[in-house]
Amino acid sequence: MTTKKEWLEKTYKNGKERPVRFTTLSDMPIEPLYDSSDVKPNDDGIGYPGQFPYTRGVYESMYRGRLWTMRQFAGFGLAEETNARFKFLLSQGQDGLSTAFDMPTLMGYDADHERSIGEVGREGVSVSSAHDMARLFDEIPIGKVSTSMTVNCSASVLLAAYLVIAERQGVPWSQVSGTIQNDMLKEFIAQKEWICPPAPSLRIVTDMVEFCAKQAPRFHPVSISGYHIREAGATAVQELAFTIADGLCYVQDAVDRGMHVDDFAPRLSFFWDLHSDFLEEIAKLRAGRRMWARLMKDRFGAKNPKSMMLRTHAQTAGVSLTAQQPMNNVVRVAIQALAGVLGGVQSLHTNSMDETLALPTENAVMVALRTQQIIAEETGVVNTIDPLGGSYAIEALTDKMEAEAMEYIRKIDEMGGMLKAIDRGYPQLEIAEAAFNYQRQLEQGVKTVVGVNKYSVPEEIPIETLKINHELEERQIQRVRKMKRERNSVAVKEALKRVAEACRSGENLMGPICDAVRKDATVGEISDIYRAEFGVYRDPGWV
Amino acid sequence: MAKPGLDGHDRGAKIIARALRDGGFEVIYTGLHQTPEMIAEAAIQEDVDAIGLSILSGAHMTLFPEVMRLLKEKGVEDVSLFGGGIIPDEDSAKLKSQGVKEIFTPGASTEDIVKWVRENVQPRQ
Numbered sequence: 001m002t003t004k005k006e007w008l009e010k011t012y013k014n015g016k017e018r019p020v021r022f023t024t025l026s027d028m029p030i031e032p033l034y035d036s037s038d039v040k041p042n043d044d045g046i047g048y049p050g051q052f053p054y055t056r057g058v059y060e061s062m063y064r065g066r067l068w069t070m071r072q073f074a075g076f077g078l079a080e081e082t083n084a085r086f087k088f089l090l091s092q093g094q095d096g097l098s099t100a101f102d103m104p105t106l107m108g109y110d111a112d113h114e115r116s117i118g119e120v121g122r123e124g125v126s127v128s129s130a131h132d133m134a135r136l137f138d139e140i141p142i143g144k145v146s147t148s149m150t151v152n153c154s155a156s157v158l159l160a161a162y163l164v165i166a167e168r169q170g171v172p173w174s175q176v177s178g179t180i181q182n183d184m185l186k187e188f189i190a191q192k193e194w195i196c197p198p199a200p201s202l203r204i205v206t207d208m209v210e211f212c213a214k215q216a217p218r219f220h221p222v223s224i225s226g227y228h229i230r231e232a233g234a235t236a237v238q239e240l241a242f243t244i245a246d247g248l249c250y251v252q253d254a255v256d257r258g259m260h261v262d263d264f265a266p267r268l269s270f271f272w273d274l275h276s277d278f279l280e281e282i283a284k285l286r287a288g289r290r291m292w293a294r295l296m297k298d299r300f301g302a303k304n305p306k307s308m309m310l311r312t313h314a315q316t317a318g319v320s321l322t323a324q325q326p327m328n329n330v331v332r333v334a335i336q337a338l339a340g341v342l343g344g345v346q347s348l349h350t351n352s353m354d355e356t357l358a359l360p361t362e363n364a365v366m367v368a369l370r371t372q373q374i375i376a377e378e379t380g381v382v383n384t385i386d387p388l389g390g391s392y393a394i395e396a397l398t399d400k401m402e403a404e405a406m407e408y409i410r411k412i413d414e415m416g417g418m419l420k421a422i423d424r425g426y427p428q429l430e431i432a433e434a435a436f437n438y439q440r441q442l443e444q445g446v447k448t449v450v451g452v453n454k455y456s457v458p459e460e461i462p463i464e465t466l467k468i469n470h471e472l473e474e475r476q477i478q479r480v481r482k483m484k485r486e487r488n489s490v491a492v493k494e495a496l497k498r499v500a501e502a503c504r505s506g507e508n509l510m511g512p513i514c515d516a517v518r519k520d521a522t523v524g525e526i527s528d529i530y531r532a533e534f535g536v537y538r539d540p541g542w543v
Numbered sequence: 544m545a546k547p548g549l550d551g552h553d554r555g556a557k558i559i560a561r562a563l564r565d566g567g568f569e570v571i572y573t574g575l576h577q578t579p580e581m582i583a584e585a586a587i588q589e590d591v592d593a594i595g596l597s598i599l600s601g602a603h604m605t606l607f608p609e610v611m612r613l614l615k616e617k618g619v620e621d622v623s624l625f626g627g628g629i630i631p632d633e634d635s636a637k638l639k640s641q642g643v644k645e646i647f648t649p650g651a652s653t654e655d656i657v658k659w660v661r662e663n664v665q666p667r668q
Contacts, residue, residue, distance in 0.1 A: 103549035103600055107576075115578070118605025119549055192551030192575055232554050319554075323649040356649055357631065358601075432557055439558050443652045452650050465631070468601065541574030543557045 004035050021446065025277035026235035027437075028400070034392035040399055049385045053293035055286050055398065056386040057344045058309040063382035068340075069347040070372045071148060071313065075100030075124035076359045077472050079135035082125040086140060088362060092369055097178075098148040098349060099136070100124035100359075101158070108154040108195045108527025111476040120473035123359075124150075128480045129522045133161040134168065143171035147178040148223070148313065148347075153195040155182040156204055156509060157526045160517040163216065179220035179269055179313070182208055185246040185418055186225050188537075189427045190232040195527050196534035198422055204509060204530075206253045211510035213264040220269040222250060223313065226288075229427070230273035231319045233435025236284050237401055239273060241408030242418075242427050244291055248409075249418040251300055265296060266306035272345070274336040275317040281336070282388060283397035285312070285343030291402055313347035314340045321356045325451040326463055329353040334371050341375055342388055348372055358465035428542045480522070487520040495519045496529060503533035545573040545582045547610065550600035555627070559595065562653035563660060579606060583613035586622055593664040596626035603630050607638050623664045627651065 002011075012032055022030050031038075047053060050060030059065060072094055074085045086097055101124040104116035110128040111120045120126050127133055137147075142165065151158045159180050166176045184201035187193050194201065205222060212221035226243035234242065247268065254264055272288065274281055292310035296302040316336035321329045330353050337350050350368040352360035360368070376382055388394045415421045422428070441447040448454045495516035502512045513526060544560040546553055553575060560572045571589050573582060586594055594614075598606055607626065614620050620642075627647035630638070635646040644663060647656055 103602075107549045109549070115549065118602035119600060122601035123550075192553060357629070432561075435554050436558050436561055439562075439653060443654055462632075539574035539576060541572050543560050543572050 004033065004037050008032070024236065024280040025275055025447070026237060026280060028235075028237070028280065028397075028404075030279075031396075034396045036392065038392055038396040046389055046395060052297070052305065052308060053290040054309055055290045056389045058289065058311055058346070062344060062385040063341075063376075064385065067376050067382065068345055068372075069096040069146070069313075070094045070369060071096035071098045071347045071349055072365060072369055073098040073100050073150065073315065073349045074360075074365070075102075076466065077121040077468055078126055078476055079132045079138075081121075081472075083136055083138050083140070085362075085365075086136075089365070089369065090140075090145070092366060093373060094369055096146045096148065096347060097140070099150060101149070101151050102126045104128075105158070105523055106151055106154065106193050108157075108523060108530070110480055110522045110524030111473070112480045113524055116473075118473075120476050122468055126472075126476050127158065127161065128476070128524065129483060129520055130161045130164050130517050131479075131483055131520070133158075133165045137162075137165055137169075141171075142166045142169050143175055148180075149178070150181045152181055152184055152187050152191070152193050153201065153530075154523050154527055155180050156208060156513050157517060157523045159208065159219075159221075160510065160514040163514060164517050173216045175218065176216050177218040179223050180208070181223045181225065181271070183222055183225045183246065183271075185249055185422065186228055186243070188422045189229055189242060189246075190234075190431065191225075191228040192539065194537045195530045197537045198419055200530070200534035201537075202249070202253055202419065203506075205250060206257055207509045209250070209254050209264050209268075210257065210259060211508055212267065213259070215510075217267065220267050221264075223269050223271045224250065225271040227271050227273040227315055229431065230275060231317065232431045233438060234427075234431045235434050236275065236277070236280050237404045238408065238427075238430060238434060240284055240288055240291070240401060241405040241412075243270065243272075244288065244295065244405065245409050245412045245418045245421070247292065248295060248299065251296070252417065255300065261296070261300045261302050262304040262307050265300070265302055266304060266309075270310055270312040272312050272314045272340075273317050274314050274340045274343075274345075276320045276332060276336060278335060278339050279393060279397055280401075281339040282343045283394055283401050285314075285340070285345065286386075286389075286394070286398045287402040287405065288312075289344070290398070291405060311346045313349070314343075314345040315349040316340070316351045318351055318355060320449075321351060321353070322449060322451050323356040324456060324460060326353045326356065328451055329356075330367060330371070333368060334375075337371055338375055338379070338381070341381055342386075344386060354463060354465055357463070358467070361464055361466045363464075425540065425542045428540075432542060483520060484522070491519045492516070492521050492525070495521055496525060499526060499529050500533055503529060544570055544595045544597065545577050545585070546575045546597055547577050547579055547582055547606045548598065548600055548602045549576060550598055550602070550628075551575055552599040552628075553597070555599075556595075556597035559597075559627075559653060559656055562657055566657040566661070568657075568660065579609040579613055582610055583617055583619075586614070587617060587619055590667075591622060592667050593623040593625065593660065596624070596628075598626065598628040598630070601629065603628065603638070604634055607643055608641060611642055621667055625659075627656075
């Protein structure tokens, strides 16, 4: 009987090998062949779906029981525009909503702030108050559809606004389901949306975890994200490691505050990137589940299986899309989405082909949604759970990625945890190095991007793109100003004072914030309280 | 190398800053969330020969002109202004007609950019 070693030395050696480096997108070397000798037997074996350590899937029946949620990220212009896009997407078969806010909203500025000029409604929808939130969800039943909101440093205010509107729709908070990204650690590492420094930012996150555990138990108060870390230039192993390290930091902070791990951990959720290296991404998703399950059990003594299940949303890699020959992006997204499905995600966003140029047109986002529907309905991959489980290559890569990611996590442990690692710039510098390295490889032709450094065309065919009307900014500014004139400013002032007091006393901020938002305090006003009470963080500018 | 406005996407700006340094240029990276005023001030303080603006948020038609206006107002309009990010071709053409020296869009290599700076930016008198 041949062994792999014999095969490599006697048979493979006689074959040709192309003069290229055989590595993943993240430079992990890939062997010509994997076989049973590459799959390390371990105590848990490969395991079964719905059973610790969940390598093969978090749920017993996975897609045979329920398909992933098709949840396209959407938002632009004013609330009315996005409300229309939400309704369009729901009518086309999407089953969950995902909200993209504009930079002012994301950074804690109202539309009428000086810093917002030129930025209102451009990268997402403008929401300055509960009024905008009401318009955003006009005729959309919050009690029946789950909504994800991608917002971080001003998340407390947006969550409050969403809950206030739910209240007005007659939906009890205990029935509100959805997710708010609210992952501040990755902001300092990668996405760079912040108001105050890391320590108070973490306090606000834990306030929201505590609040949701008690008042909105179906809502996910954090989406521990690898997407942005990866998009900033991290390798797949770094994405895995830094994201899970962030998660450990949140769990530790809540536990330090006196919460019991099983009281909040079941509602922590994750968000992975789905990049182009098919095998690497599937292995990454499986490794992530196994790592989280083991860490939650071993480090935090979690007993509730739900505390150990890594449930995740995923998005195909924005950074892999090209401005050149944009139709090629449809192909990239399809393959990336397939990796997500074979990797067992719970929720999926597929990018539109035109997103290197602008926010998606209706036609482009429809193709992106259809991509998911075709995978679900036509490919048969959903008929059996974790179809690639047991593949020599996939199991070997899963093992390898887990081992390498744990090395990073140990390093971060030695630094004293993620908060300390961030203070000294560790993940930021690792990412900058990986990003620079990749760019150099691209320019040397070591890595290929079709249409960019190979198979390019001399003249591109222009495509239709979405244009944001400049007038919307002025309209929103007037609307916000009018609202500020017409509300009870004495009540708002009092309510904001209460928020400031809670900042100082350590009382959970969400109660006072919900109250302030009910009285029409704005995103900018509450963020200003944070600026005054906690200080403003300045970019250290690690290059 | 500056990041004006609220846009936090700094992957490209940092790579270009480093490539320019490797290419022998002295580069000051301002970090994120700079107002046009802060950028113009920094340019004067550091006595730069060129400013590169990186904008991926769609706010380029507001931010580029504002930086140009301030440079003119402060008497340093001979500083070469260039940049890149997510900037549609028609906007790129408009900005160049207003005085922006070059706009680099997705696919541009650091080699192109370093070469352009070497050939097109003169030390100011």
